[in-house]
Amino acid sequence: MSHLTTTAASPKRKGGPTILTDRTCEKRVTKRIKVYDRKCPGLYVSITPSGVASFSFKFTDPETGKQRCGWLGVYNSETFNVDTARSTVYALKAVGNAAIVETFHSRKAQKSRAGKTVDEIIEERIEWMETPVKKPDGEMRPRIETWENVASHLRRLLSPRLGKKLARDVTKHDIATLSNDIVAGRHGGTPSVANARHMRRAASGLFNWAAEAGREYVTASPCVNLPKLDAEHPRQRVLSADEIRIFWHGLDREDLPWDRRTRLALKFELVTMLRSGELLAAARSELHDLDGDNPRFVVPLKRVKKRRDIIQPLSSLAVEIICEALTNVQQQHVFASPRGDQPLERKAMATALRGTKRKGGEVRTPGICALLGLKPFTPHDLRRTAATLAGDLGFDEAAIARCLDHAVTKKQDVIIPTVTGKVYNHSKRLKQKRAVLDGVAAELRRIIEAAVSMKQAETELLLAA
Incomplete structure (x- = not known):
């Protein structure tokens, strides 16, 4: 039997080599580790956090003098366990150094011919x-x-x-x-x-x-007829009138640790029903007729979930928010970042509502919800709140769906052919959308101004007393 140089664990490796067992291979780890076998020098098992354990053999290449590793296989308690891995290494040692190198070369070639990983x-x-x-x-x-x-x-x-x-x-x-x-x-x-x-x-x-023709790395997808996953329950958080009032006036507080434009963006989502990614990058060039009778915001399709242009009518309340956010004529982005005239980061609003924490879990900057004493919610919940207000006002669900940029394929139990909307009818239903958004804005004004009226009444009562 020719002498073979194998490499045991480095002395710096925590714990050093140990006698491998099947139990060792099955243990759970939080980060990838290698455990060398004291019983069979050169053999080690690599265990990942995902629970996969694979055997390899470390040896020295006789031609180059460099250490090399040969992959042996994935651990399986029945087909490829510790004893099987040891037997494989012992068999390799018996054939000599040159044969070992040739064995791993041929295995690699066979694997290449067998297909891609x-x-x-x-x-x-x-x-x-x-x-x-x-x-x-x-x-x-x-x-x-x-x-x-x-x-x-x-x-x-x-x-x-x-x-x-x-x-x-x-x-x-x-x-x-x-x-x-x-x-x-x-x-x-x-x-x-x-x-x-x-x-x-x-x-x-x-x-x-x-599996497509021209590649054909597989003959068919294995992702068919899989067991159904448990249903994910959709969020149903909707702000009440009192919460809307507290939220709206709370965003105007000067002691909040969050940038003013981030807070204005939150108001804008509630007023317009747009998604965060659609409104945060709003540019001056995308706003039209702000001083006229038909103010609107044209969202380019590259920012829209369904990759289609959105023309969103702007209510007077939405225009007021835009005018406050645009602080100078040189500013090109409506909700510009504090770091310069560039859009706010995509998660800016969600982070502001939730707050930030340090690595240990300690609160770093409290979120707006916590500061205002509101039950936690997300920016997307503001869209749901606005849609719910529109529903309570009696607007048709199809019109509300268009404001949310949701597809409308059924109306009064009549199925509309998909081709009609995709190819022929390109109407944006702006009058319907404007009616809904103006109605929501009017209701929001009623809600948020109720607090002002109540304070004025309280002041008058105190003065009269």
Whole structure:
């Protein structure tokens, strides 16, 4: 038997080598660790927070003198456990150094011929998604404009568990097991049905793309007929009239630690029903006829969730907010950042409502909700509140849906052909939308001015007494 140089654990490694057991491979960790086997020098197991343990063999290449690692396989209590890994290493040691190098070379070649790993197609998919293409408005933007979120879900949720596996070998059981582990928090993160749903959606897109003609890395997607996830209950938070009054006047307090334009943006969302991403980057050039009879805000499709232009009529209350936010003629962005004439950060309003914390959980800057004594809510809840006000005022749901930029396909139990709205009828229903938004603004004025009337009445009573 030829002598083989193997490498045990570094003396700096915490705990040093130990006798590996199946229990060692199954333990949960908070960060990736390597545990070397004292019984079989050179053998080690790498354990990730997602619960995947894989065996490798560290040795010295006789030709270069450099340390190399050969991957042996993923731990499985029945098919590839500690004893199996040791037997594999002992067999490798018996054939000698040159044969070991050749073995790992041939394994790599076989793996390459067998197809791409999940990690490889993930990176190829991400490159495809972020490639700029010409959009309907003529601009060059990424093919999938939400590619960063999809990439995060693939790398963070799918890759740690299945990344090293050949894409063609991934089964429906693998996806279902990972999904269940994410829901239960067994993947190394917090339990989350939403993350399981994100993983499934991203994985489905990945494998459908990988199965397309010209790629055919897989024959079919494994993300079909999976068990249904528990339903996620939609938020139903709506501010009451008293909460609206407290919120509106509270935003005018000078002692709040949040920028004035951030607070004005919060008011603007309540008044216009627009999404945060649509209004925060509002530019002066997107505002029209502010001094006329038809003031409106044209949101370009690149900022709209459904990638279609929005023409949102502006009520007199919305115009007042804009005029206060535009402090000088040189300012190009309505809700400009304190750091300069650039839009506020996308999460600025949510952060202001929630507040910020230090790493230890200690409150760093209290949020507006806490400072005003209001039950927590999000910017999106302001859209829901405005829509609810419109409903209470008796406006038609179809008109409210258009203000929210929601699709309207059914009216009075009559199905409208999709092609009608997509190809033929491009009316923006501005009169309907203006009626709704003007009605909401009038109701908001009534609510917020009620507090002023009450204070005046109290003052008069005190003076009379």
